[in-house]
Amino acid sequence: MDAGNVGWTVPRKVRLADINNPLPLDCGKKITPVEVEYETYGKLNDTRDNAILILHALSGDAHAAGRSTKADEMNRPWLKDRPGWWDRMIGPGKAFDTNIYFIICSNILGSCYGTTGPADTNPETGRPYGLAFPVVTVGDWVRLQERLISHxxxxxxxxxxxxxxGGQQALEWALAYPDRVESAIVIASSTRLSAQGLAFNAVARHAITTDPNFREGNYYNDSAPDRGLAVARMLAHITYLSEISMSRKFGRRYRNGDGPGFHLGTDFEVEGYLQHQGNSFVDRFDANSYLYITRAMDYYDASSWGDGDINQACRRIESRMLLVSFSSDWLYPPEETKELAIALSRCGKHVSYANIQSSYGHDAFLLEVENLSRLVRGFLKARGAQ
Incomplete structure (x- = not known):
């Protein structure tokens, strides 16, 4: 381990909802029991005021930094050879400096990485929930995270x-619990997903649900809908990149030779890349979880806190806000993040906004580490300069 790494990490689990204290959901239902997997890095100080909650994206997990000691025990072999998904941002001397802050990252409700989700046992039937799992929202995730923080x-x-x-969860925290969040950092995100984003998610879900192995979500004791999930992931990866990054990385290069193979198999480099991403994803993710998480992504609209008016919603926020967009991101375009910054400014809120020039597309929030670290580090240090 290098000096800037948090080292070996141990995931923890806690039950945060039981029969006496179920978790209420936005769909009107309640769910119990609910277990949450989380990891922590650094040390909570005596006054308990140095905690930072890190929030993961669609296919992320609680393992945000370091190397996992429990990969084999959790049956997640892919964790053995890779650091946490935001390892370059979390650790001693990094943007989220574990010499200063106590970092927490928990897995979201409905996922397949330790927190209760569709693959877990439904206490009413003794079988996996499947599509009997209740529909969840970003608001539900934040409500559960609040229980963890209180715990x-x-x-x-x-x-x-x-x-x-994860950025939408950060925004939801600032809206739902204004008195419990000193600052919020919203990256490569906005108040809601565009119609184009909704369309991509709809096609991805359709690929899963029309796979012959889907069986209305009841596939856990049989072959899983791997083909449909792989296609969904391939489609998603297109939205994570940009035309510039794809052109630089693949262009129109053929996989074998300098010309067409005159077949219907994988001919171009970009095809091979997408197939690899899809095939590797099915080894580590659950198709039902993908359905539930993308639907939560679709439903999120921060303006609902203001009856459809984002300016009204922003009046609730008391946190210092840092908003960061990336020039080539077309899943959450810069202009949408800028609109949120303007709404916050209109309400007299403490907001900083930066649009980083990048060719990486949406994935820039994972790759533009140097520029992003500079912004985050400066923002966290400036807490007293209001």
Whole structure:
């Protein structure tokens, strides 16, 4: 391990909803029991005011930094050889400095990485939930995260931070619990997904549900809908990149030779890349979880806190806000992030906005580490300069 790494990490689990204290959901139902998997890095100080909650994106998990000690025990072999998904941002001396802050990352409700989801046992039937799992929202995720923070004895978070779907959770925290969040860092995200984003998610779900192995979500004791899930992931990866990055990375290069193979198999480099991403994804993710998480992504609209008016909604926010977009991101375009920054400014809120020039597309929140670290580090240090 290098000096800037958090080292070996151990995931933890806690039950945050039971029969006496079920978790209420936005769909009108309640769910119990609910277990949450989470990891922590750094040390909580005596006054318990140095905690930062990191929020993951669609296919992320609680393993945000370091190397996992429990990959084999959790039957997640892919964790053995890779650091946490935001390892370059979390650790001693990094943007989220574990010499200063106590970092927490938990897995979202409905996922397949340790927190209760469709693959877990439904207590009413003794079988996996499948599509009997209730529809969940970003608001539900944040409500569950608030239970975790309270369980850890933390009254107020120094910051919440995340990219993409994680950024929407950070925004929801600032709206839902204004008195419990000192600052919020919203990266590569906006107040809601565009119609184009909704369309991509709809096609992805259709690919899964029309796979012959889907069986109305009851596939856990049989062959899984791997083909449909692979196609969904391939489609998603197109939205994560940009035309510039795809052109630079693949262009129109053929996989074998300098010309067409005159067949219907994989001929171009970009095809091979997408197939690899799809095939590797099915080894580590659950198709039902993909359906539920993308639907939560679709439903999120921060303006609902203001009866459809984002300016009205922003009046609730008391946190210092850092908003970051990326010039080539077309899943959450810069202009949408800028609209949120303007709404916050109109309401007299403390907001900083930066649009980073990048060719990486939406994935820039994972790749533009140097520029992003500079912004985050400066924002966190400037807490007293209001």
């Amino acid at each position: 850890l004895g933390i009254k107020r978070l120094r910051a919440v931070a995340g990219g993409s779907l």
